Amino acid sequence: MRIPEPSSIRRAGLLGAIGGALNIISGAVVQGIVQPASDVSDQMWSYPWSSDAYVAVSLVLAAMYVLVFIGVLGFARSGVAGPGRSARVGTLVALTGTAVLFAAQLLSITVADQRLDDTGAGLVAACFGLGGVLSAIGFIAAGIATVRARRWDGWRRYVPLAVGIWLVALNVLVVTPALATATAVYGLLLTAFGVALWTQPTPSTPRPRSEAVQVRL
Numbered sequence: 001m002r003i004p005e006p007s008s009i010r011r012a013g014l015l016g017a018i019g020g021a022l023n024i025i026s027g028a029v030v031q032g033i034v035q036p037a038s039d040v041s042d043q044m045w046s047y048p049w050s051s052d053a054y055v056a057v058s059l060v061l062a063a064m065y066v067l068v069f070i071g072v073l074g075f076a077r078s079g080v081a082g083p084g085r086s087a088r089v090g091t092l093v094a095l096t097g098t099a100v101l102f103a104a105q106l107l108s109i110t111v112a113d114q115r116l117d118d119t120g121a122g123l124v125a126a127c128f129g130l131g132g133v134l135s136a137i138g139f140i141a142a143g144i145a146t147v148r149a150r151r152w153d154g155w156r157r158y159v160p161l162a163v164g165i166w167l168v169a170l171n172v173l174v175v176t177p178a179l180a181t182a183t184a185v186y187g188l189l190l191t192a193f194g195v196a197l198w199t200q201p202t203p204s205t206p207r208p209r210s211e212a213v214q215v216r217l
Helices: 006-037 051-078 085-111 119-149 154-173 179-199 209-216
Strands: none
Touching (some): 006 179, 051 179, 085 119, 119 154, 154 179
């Protein structure tokens, strides 16, 4: 497979990092400012936002998923996860999961004024759940492939796996008051993911094990 120009991968990493940063800001603002001051019932889908404000917030978050998708696509094209099947399938599933989350975020606008136990809200919640599970599976599979491929240097090699593991935790924390904080941590990991791609857009050549043993000796 032909590896794209490093400049295009760098741009994808930068956009992905911006998407992650937006997630950090969103989670911090909700947890520290909006949620404590909200008078909206926590049984409403839009909580802690009013239904009108939630529309604008959803559009911003949908744009964030577009940026994250671009970052994951750059990662898939870079070759840093290796040529194996796990890398290919993992990145494809992560991309699919991110696309589902984007669609769910737009669909959530239609249920902004509904209660959590309404049918429409339940269906949108299921879409978010599906996107979260697919993203977690994809990042974990691609993350394991990246660690094994040893084509990313230093800390970068472990970031995709960390994103996947945290997504598993996020899927559990989604029903707790800590959701906004967990989302901010997710954003932090996505930012690191984008920065990793921006700072090293091409695979490094893995050192043969025999050579590594000689160096240690």
